[in-house]
Amino acid sequence: MAQLSLNLDYEDLFDQVCTVAQLRCAFHAVRRNGGASGVDGVSIADYEKDLDANLLLLSRSLRDWSYKPQPVKRVKIPKPGSTKKRILGIPCVCDRVVQTSLKQCLEPIFDPLFSESSFGFRPGRSQGDALQQAKRLVNSGLEWVVDIDLATFFDTINHDRLIHLVRRQVPDKRILRLIGTTLRSGAIEDGCLVVTEEGSVQGSPLSPLLSNIVLHEFDEELERRGLSFCRFADDCNVFVGSERSAKRVLASLTRFIEGRLKLTVNRTKSQATHSERVKFLGMTLIFGMLTISSVSLHRGLDKVRELVPRRTHTPLEEQIATVNRWYRGWSSYYGMTEFPSQLARVEARIRLRFRLQFISNQKRRRYLLRCLQRRGIRKGTAYRALYAKHKNDKWWVIAHSFVAGNAWPNRWFSEQGLHTTSDDYRRHWHPLNSIVKLT
Helix, strand or coil, X not given: CCCCCCCCCHHHHHHHHHCHHHHHHXXXXXXXXXXXXXXXXXXXXXXXXCHHHHHHHHHHHHHCCCCCCCCEEEEEEECCCCCCEEEEEECCHHHHHHHHHHHHHHHHHHHHHCCCCECCCCCCCCHHHHHHHHHHHHHCXXXXXXXXXXXXXXXXXXXHHHHHHHHCCCCCHHHHHHHHHHHCCCEEECCEEECCCCCCCECECCHHHHHHHHHHHHHHHHHHCCCXXXXXXXXXXXXXXXXXXXXXXXXXXXXXXXXXXXXXXXXXCCEEEEHHHCCECCEEEECCEEEECHHXXXXXXXXXXXXXXXXXXXXXXXXHHHHHHHHHHHHHXXXXXXXXXXXXXXXXXXXXXXXXXXXXXXXCHHHHHHHHHHCCCCHHHHHHHHHCCCCCCHHHHHHHCHHHHHHCCHHHHHHCCCCCCCCCHHHHCCHHHHCCCCC
């Protein structure tokens, strides 16, 4: 459903947020995004059963200020490559509707003000756009990068400063009050109410816009200094021409962020280094070309190991469907790499794990011998492969052998429905493919 056309009279913005038509448009956006229920246990489907009455009641409660946002439900999810947990908040459905309505009304006001070098959570902009700009900057000679990492950014946003920044463009005090009430709604963690005196809920519909409002001042400072940069949410890279300049800029920007913006720079992760050693949005620029970073590539390989275990009773069709769901999403993003051999490596690992599973499921070598013969392998060839002396894991060695490759060739996996994107990657081979470190 298309977003409702708004009459941007800033003095009456609150009235626009509260209309049933605008709330209905916001609900459809919430339904498209999906998500779990909040602390009240009401799901999106439950809320939709009596949608007209719920939206009318919500509109009235907003207008007479009887509306009180409920605390968000805090959940902790693992952080990739770290032992720490990322804290997410799940607001109730009605609160998500209100926040989405606020976002849809505020976004046309603030988005035109944002920097052209800001790409995160903005309509018509994506991670791919940010990476293409980073590539252009590196290829223009700005090969040194100031990689700034903000420590727990969403959890440390200063409420008073944020309201002050919104007030500059939106004089309607009712909007400011509603945003403040939302920010201070609290959270439920381990059954206890936690007061939220700072920060914005990571996972709420309104938080991405509020984060861009907070960091817009940082963008303005970078532009005032004449620096070239790319920012996606709190992930910001500044591009300069020398190592000495990079170190100087890192020190001065750290002072600005902590002194002026009242945010904390993670000094252990922030760095001034060459572009080939920087991971930006899961990618790295090597020789001025986009490649999947080694960290992201190894996480992908680890995910393959998780999805295709050595032994399982799950039917092959279900496993392939599960792998396809993950790999379609993973490859649709990382398919922007200019080194397709990286995708080929992940796909080869998927097939290898399946071959290992087929072999490991045969508990005795004589059973495996019969299985390989049924797959068209000559008895003597299969026998020599199975009964050779292997110092290491014999099943892993056999899975790597030409015998397993001939028994379950790449074509067979395609016939079973396994999704691939790089079967013809050699036709797009580039000499630098052989230089990129993939391990």
